[in-house]
Amino acid sequence: MAAPTPSTNRKFLGRLSLPERQYVADALRAETVGGVLLLVAAVTALLWANIPPLADSYSSVRNFHIGPASLGLDLSIQHWAADGLLAIFFFVAGIELKRELVAGDLSDPKAAALPVIAAISGMAVPALVYALVNTFGGGSMDGWAVPTATDIAFALAVLAVIGTSLPSALRAFLLTLAVVDDLFAILIIAVFFSHGINFAALGGAVAGLALFWFLLHKGVRGWYVYIPLALVIWGLMYNSGIHATIAGVAMGLMLRCTRREGEEHSPGEHIEHLTRPVSAGLAVPLFALFSAGVAISGSALGDVFTRPETLGVVLGLVVGKTVGIFGGTWLAARFTRAELGEDLAWPDVLAVASLAGIGFTVSLLIGELAFAGDELLTDEVKASVLVGSFIAAVVACVLLKLRNRKYRALTDAEELDEDLDGIPDIYEQDDPEYHLRMARICEEKAVEHRRRAAEVRAATGSESNGPA
Numbered sequence: 001m002a003a004p005t006p007s008t009n010r011k012f013l014g015r016l017s018l019p020e021r022q023y024v025a026d027a028l029r030a031e032t033v034g035g036v037l038l039l040v041a042a043v044t045a046l047l048w049a050n051i052p053p054l055a056d057s058y059s060s061v062r063n064f065h066i067g068p069a070s071l072g073l074d075l076s077i078q079h080w081a082a083d084g085l086l087a088i089f090f091f092v093a094g095i096e097l098k099r100e101l102v103a104g105d106l107s108d109p110k111a112a113a114l115p116v117i118a119a120i121s122g123m124a125v126p127a128l129v130y131a132l133v134n135t136f137g138g139g140s141m142d143g144w145a146v147p148t149a150t151d152i153a154f155a156l157a158v159l160a161v162i163g164t165s166l167p168s169a170l171r172a173f174l175l176t177l178a179v180v181d182d183l184f185a186i187l188i189i190a191v192f193f194s195h196g197i198n199f200a201a202l203g204g205a206v207a208g209l210a211l212f213w214f215l216l217h218k219g220v221r222g223w224y225v226y227i228p229l230a231l232v233i234w235g236l237m238y239n240s241g242i243h244a245t246i247a248g249v250a251m252g253l254m255l256r257c258t259r260r261e262g263e264e265h266s267p268g269e270h271i272e273h274l275t276r277p278v279s280a281g282l283a284v285p286l287f288a289l290f291s292a293g294v295a296i297s298g299s300a301l302g303d304v305f306t307r308p309e310t311l312g313v314v315l316g317l318v319v320g321k322t323v324g325i326f327g328g329t330w331l332a333a334r335f336t337r338a339e340l341g342e343d344l345a346w347p348d349v350l351a352v353a354s355l356a357g358i359g360f361t362v363s364l365l366i367g368e369l370a371f372a373g374d375e376l377l378t379d380e381v382k383a384s385v386l387v388g389s390f391i392a393a394v395v396a397c398v399l400l401k402l403r404n405r406k407y408r409a410l411t412d413a414e415e416l417d418e419d420l421d422g423i424p425d426i427y428e429q430d431d432p433e434y435h436l437r438m439a440r441i442c443e444e445k446a447v448e449h450r451r452r453a454a455e456v457r458a459a460t461g462s463e464s465n466g467p468a
Helices: 018-050 050-062 077-102 109-137 152-162 168-192 199-215 224-241 244-254 267-291 300-306 310-335 346-355 362-369 374-400 404-415 433-464
Strands: none
Touching: 018 050, 018 152, 018 267, 050 077, 077 168, 077 224, 077 244, 077 267, 077 362, 109 168, 109 310, 152 168, 152 374, 168 244, 168 346, 168 362, 199 224, 199 244, 224 244, 267 310, 300 310, 300 374, 310 346, 310 362, 310 374, 346 374, 362 374, 374 404
16 A cells, blocks of 8 residues: 555555555566466365265375374375475565565554554454354354455455456555464464474474574575575474464564665565465465365255354355455544545445455464364365355455456556656656656657658549549
8 A cells, every 4th residue: 555645634545656566566466376376276176075086085195194203293295285385385474574564564554554453353353253153053162263364365366367457556455454364363373273382392493593583694695504494493393382384484574674775685575586486386286285175065065054163154254354354444544534545435445355255275274273183074164164265256256347447447547658668657747757758759649640641641632633
């Protein structure tokens, strides 16, 4: 979102600054590609788990154990995907969060207030919806955190599939929501799903993180130093009883994301650029492949809407997310005197709020943690995450399509560059040199138009005066 202006009323979802717009475009382009791969992996998992000749092989592969038992790492393939590969995803999330805190929207408390409040309410209301459904339905409260997460990659994959082009301000709002959402999801996992703390292993992990920070602070470079150290930290964190993905977040937050004189990119930006393809193209799709494969039948789908745990997840994602984010945004804008950008309307915020109801990666992970030991209920909760995300995606698509013509016009205006200098014209409207260039371009077009008109008149005159 745009930085706050000195005026009394700030613009909410106004035009982004050019550097922030470029960052958002690059980040979301990568997220969209990863989201499409995630979508493909999820569909593959569902087919693999539900086609009779292949279903047994899916279960066998997912439950196959590998790893050194002496180090406490004799884990199933599914476990490696959830605890190991997702650490890469959370490492990238940590870098994104650090960048937002020091150089992005979250670095300005006034600008950050609205998306932070929207994200918090967008997590609190789904949890409340789940709690109400299970209180009156007599279900388990263990899954209250399942519908609180938003999957930005899956949400953007939906946008890529339906071809909707959101203006950069809405995309930035969705990205900021997802970053804050990831932060609180990390806290939920660390606080509520860490059991039986092994303080010796935890102390070793903390010492490893301290060494990691020290090497970064001293400017030591080389993947051969950091990757082995990161693996040791991850292994110790796993054995400590705290979810191993927290190690990835901690290391991501330690990277410097501000640029020094002479630097084209900060170390955090550079490492994120290198790591994001591994996260989006390998880690998250493999997690989806081994976590989204649940058996789906008519009776199973019926249970999703009748069992309180699964119904609470569906309603939390579809209703809770939408009401929470939209309501939190409206209240925050109302009491902070922030005004909606002139080109957008509150239905646009409602569409993005419904899109945030697509919860996948982190929701599936929390579902596994919340109902560990009950395989049947775990699969049913996963199915409810898929169903709720699908319904949220359909609702969001309908709302976005209703405004798609407006979005396309806004996007075209943002990208127009008639003077071909690589900077969109909308960012140069206050530059006197820009107006001189445009005047020259208009004059050249006028001269070219007069020349062509003269050629047409000459050709027409010669034809009329020629021989019959």
